[in-house]
Amino acid sequence: QVQLVESGGGLVQAGGSLRLSCAASGRTFSTYVMGWFRQAPGKGREFVAAISRSGAATYYTDSVKGRFTISRDNAKNTVLLQLNSLKPEDTAFYYCAADRDRQRLSNTRPYDYWGQGTQVTVSS
Numbered sequence: 001q002v003q004l005v006e007s008g009g010g011l012v013q014a015g016g017s018l019r020l021s022c023a024a025s026g027r028t029f030s031t032y033v034m035g036w037f038r039q040a041p042g043k044g045r046e047f048v049a050a051i052s053r054s055g056a057a058t059y060y061t062d063s064v065k066g067r068f069t070i071s072r073d074n075a076k077n078t079v080l081l082q083l084n085s086l087k088p089e090d091t092a093f094y095y096c097a098a099d100r101d102r103q104r105l106s107n108t109r110p111y112d113y114w115g116q117g118t119q120v121t122v123s124s
Contacts, residue, residue, distance in 0.1 A: 019081070069082040
């Protein structure tokens with residue numbers, strides 16, 4: 001089992017940047033595929049990005065490609081999401097997630113473990 005704690009959210013103007021961080025507990029962090037999801041007010045939870053166990057492969061939803069970057073540091077049990085060129089429609093609660101058995105990063109079904117989330121608000 002893994003516990004996840006996000007940080008780094010906040011209020012930013014359109015065009016600005018934020019970096020979200022997710023700290024994971026446990027000694028088996030490198031065995032989990034990691035992902036980021038988001039949920040805007042009144043909408044369902046949406047997949048944003050995923051990264052493979054080694055960090056060599058990544059996958060993004062189309063709306064964030066070229067703007068967001070997911071990365072991980074297995075030595076520090078941390079996964080990051082760099083958000084650049086932010087738009088008001090990126091406003092949402094962002095969640096870090098972990099899955100041990102996932103085989104394909106393009107599989108965006110819900111993950112096994114979730115953090116509590118961090119709010120990102122982009123003003124126009």
